[in-house]
Amino acid sequence: xxxxxxxxxxxxxxxxxxxxxxxxxxxxxxxxxxxxxxxxxxxxxxxxxxxxxxxxxxxxxxxxxxxxxxxxxxxxxxxxxxxxxxxxxxxxxxxxxxxxxxxxxxxxxxxxxxxxxxxxxxxxxxxxxxxxxxxxxxxxxxxxxxxxxxxxxxxxxxxxxxxxxxxxxxxxxxxxxxxxxxxxxxxxxxxxxxxxxxxxxxxxxxxxxxxxxxxxxxxxxxxxxxxxxxxxxxxxxxxxxxxxxxxxxxxxxxxxxxxxxxxxxxxxxxxxxxxxxxxxxxxxxxxxxxxxxxxxxxxxxxxxxxxxxxxxxxxxxxxxxxxxxxxxxxxxxxxxxxxxxxxxxxxxxxxxxxxxxxxxxxxxxxxxxxxxxxxxxxxxxxxxxxxxxxxxxxxxxxxxxxxxxxxxxxxxxxxxxxxxxxxxxxxxxxxxxxxxxxxxxxxxxxxxxxxxxxxxxxxxxxxxxxxxxxxxxxxx
Ligand code: NDP
Numbered sequence: 001x002x003x004x005x006x007x008x009x010x011x012x013x014x015x016x017x018x019x020x021x022x023x024x025x026x027x028x029x030x031x032x033x034x035x036x037x038x039x040x041x042x043x044x045x046x047x048x049x050x051x052x053x054x055x056x057x058x059x060x061x062x063x064x065x066x067x068x069x070x071x072x073x074x075x076x077x078x079x080x081x082x083x084x085x086x087x088x089x090x091x092x093x094x095x096x097x098x099x100x101x102x103x104x105x106x107x108x109x110x111x112x113x114x115x116x117x118x119x120x121x122x123x124x125x126x127x128x129x130x131x132x133x134x135x136x137x138x139x140x141x142x143x144x145x146x147x148x149x150x151x152x153x154x155x156x157x158x159x160x161x162x163x164x165x166x167x168x169x170x171x172x173x174x175x176x177x178x179x180x181x182x183x184x185x186x187x188x189x190x191x192x193x194x195x196x197x198x199x200x201x202x203x204x205x206x207x208x209x210x211x212x213x214x215x216x217x218x219x220x221x222x223x224x225x226x227x228x229x230x231x232x233x234x235x236x237x238x239x240x241x242x243x244x245x246x247x248x249x250x251x252x253x254x255x256x257x258x259x260x261x262x263x264x265x266x267x268x269x270x271x272x273x274x275x276x277x278x279x280x281x282x283x284x285x286x287x288x289x290x291x292x293x294x295x296x297x298x299x300x301x302x303x304x305x306x307x308x309x310x311x312x313x314x315x316x317x318x319x320x321x322x323x324x325x326x327x328x329x330x331x332x333x334x335x336x337x338x339x340x341x342x343x344x345x346x347x348x349x350x351x352x353x354x355x356x357x358x359x360x361x362x363x364x365x366x367x368x369x370x371x372x373x374x375x376x377x378x379x380x381x382x383x384x385x386x387x388x389x390x391x392x393x394x395x396x397x398x399x400x401x402x403x404x405x406x407x408x409x410x411x412x413x414x415x416x417x418x419x420x421x422x423x424x425x426x427x428x429x430x431x432x433x434x435x436x437x438x439x440x441x442x443x444x445x446x447x448x449x450x451x452x453x454x455x456x457x458x459x460x461x462x463x464x465x466x467x468x469x470x471x472x473x474x475x476x
Contacts, residue, residue: 003029003052003063004426005155006070006084009086009101010037013127014073015045016134017100019380020159022049031060033074059091067121067151068095084122096148100127102262105176105183105269109347112144112175121148124175125184128364129161137161139363140169141356143183157435161363168359171348180269180343181356184336187266187280189230189365190259191332194283194420196234199325202407205416207314211248221322225396226329246428257287273342278427282419308413323403324421330397331368331424334387354378371379388431397428407440418446429455 006029007018013031018041021028029052032038060294062067068091072083081099087097097120101109106176115122123144127134138159138333142149147452160169170176203209203217215238222231240249263284270277289296311317322403338354346349357374360366377390384390387396397404408425411418430436443464445451452475461475 001063001065003066004069005029006031006054006064008032008057008060008070008087009074011073013134014132015041015072016131017071017127017138017159018051019045019048019102020135020137021155021349022051022156025049026158026273027052028154029060029063031055031057032307035476037279038116054165057086057090061087066092066095068092068097069098069152069155071100071125073100076103077107080107081111081343082348084205088115088118088120091120094121096123096152098123098125098142098177100118100125100154102126102182102186102260103179105180105267106323108143108176108179109466116145121145122150123148125156126172126185128185128360128366130365133161133363136169137363138360139185139359139367141173141178141181141359142169142170143175144181146171146172158360161367163358163362164205164360168361168363170355170359172355173344173351174347177344177347177349177351178271180349181265181340181348181351183206183269184340185285185360185366186262187339187365188332188336190263190266190287191207191277191279191336191420192228192329192366193232194281194286195325196230196287196330198411198418198421199321200234202321202411203318204294204420206310206354206410206414207317208310209314211238211250217318221325224322225326225370226322226368228370229365230368242267256291256293258291259284259287263287266336269343270339270355272470273339273346275335275342276337276427277335277339278423279328279335279420282423286417286419303413306413306415308410309343310414311410317406320407323400327397327400327428328403328421328424329370330393332420333370333428334393337374337387351380351383352382354382386431388428410439 001026004026005021007014009032010030010032018028018030027050030038031054034056038053040277042051052063054063067368070087074080074083080099080103084097089238103124117205121424123142123143127138129138134269137160137270140156142156156167159169172181200214203214218235219233222235222386238250242249242252245252267277267284330345340353354375357371357378361371373392377384377387379442387393404425408422442453446453446463447466452465453464463475464470464472
């Protein structure tokens with residue numbers, strides 16, 4: 001047995017990761033349910049490194065050095081369970097199974113527990129960066145037993161993206177934590193894309209810019225604080241011309257966004273944890289609305305009640321949008337990190353937010369200059385109650401706040417939907433409010449359900465006898 005690692009599931013992601021391992025000098029055992037994929041990979045890229053071709057699971061497992069390390073890159077869900085079962089039956093105590101697919105974190109918790117009981121290590125590893133990242137350096141978020149990371153870490157770190165000499169891979173925490181963190185990463189990606197979409201919508205419909213002009217705006221933004229992979233590719237996408245019509249490609253693509261589900265998972269998990277992730281939720285719902293094509297067709301032409309004209313100063317308004325985008329992005333990340341902190345407490349994971357900011361700086365879709373700032377914020381204060389309270393971000397929002405309000409107000413007056421900009425601002429205003437209307441909510445709940453309330457001036461719980469003499473009694 002000579003292979004350092006095995007990869008099973010050789011579709012786009014698995015093939016590219018296998019090649020990435022091989023290019024870094026590791027001997028890689030290859031396996032796929034249908035042998036055609038294994039042979040296609042070897043035919044096209046067999047010369048890139050040392051591969052071991054295998055056909056059966058037994059042959060595959062037999063080709064691996066101990067403790068065996070197998071990375072599964074198959075379809076999430078039942079196929080993953082089937083492959084785990086086959087592998088586990090052929091493996092020995094101390095061997096490591098890594099699931100690099102987009103598994104639901106609760107599945108990972110279940111699988112880790114069941115394999116631990118059988119003496120095997122199970123590592124749920126979030127892998128971000130799409131096919132390009134898989135080949136050239138992804139961000140990797142492995143969860144699971146700490147001991148297994150000692151054997152596995154160096155291997156994963158060698159193929160991960162590197163930023164300033166630091167690999168974009170670190171042990172995240174126990175069982176489902178790696179996949180949880182990857183899920184929230186995807187949620188933040190949804191929010192970021194929605195915010196960029198809203199900025200584009202405003203530039204197009206409030207200022208009347210064409211795709212090429214908007215591409216220039218994004219190119220400019222990518223030179224500043226907004227510098228990021230998503231802003232960079234937005235400019236490239238907007239510059240793409242459709243060969244069939246000669247029009248900008250973006251103008252001939254159907255405006256109905258699809259989703260594979262990780263954004264929805266993030267919001268569901270956030271609802272269970274009671275954490276407001278308004279930016280991510282608005283992004284998921286905005287995609288759903290865009291996809292409601294029947295309703296949309298029927299609603300075109302409904303009253304708009306446009307209350308304003310286009311902004312007179314296009315340059316100023318473009319600057320406003322840039323600042324609104326930045327501030328809303330801070331909120332989306334703050335909410336995502338809140339969700340991670342809440343899960344860390346709920347599942348006893350002991351997660352380190354600064355580490356996440358560090359490994360998200362490269363390889364993944366949300367990589368951005370901005371993440372250095374987030375890393376700094378948590379390096380300075382690991383207990384930061386909210387990213388928004390970090391002095392750097394406080395100041396950034398202070399500089400952006402007027403622009404942010406102008407953008408949301410203008411969009412509302414023009415009838416341009418900006419759900420993520422608006423809800424991020426509302427979240428910020430809610431967070432900083434000295435007194436929220438929640439006192440009224442509590443009183444109403446006490447009125448109809450005797451749910452009790454606390455007072456600002458005395459400890460304890462109280463109830464008002466609403467249907468009696470309306471006196472207040474102690475409810476402790
Ligand atoms: P797919 O999700 O399309 O899965 C195809 C692979 O799964 C094939 O190798 C296929 O084998 C195998 N497979 C499917 N069902 C079974 C089964 N019952 N038993 C054994 N093998 C099975 O491949 P991708 O490369 O797109 O993605 C792999 C994983 O990575 C997925 O979990 C996906 O969610 C995740 N992913 C992550 C991305 C990222 O950016 N991080 C991007 C894309 C995907 P066969 O050839 O025999 O059909």
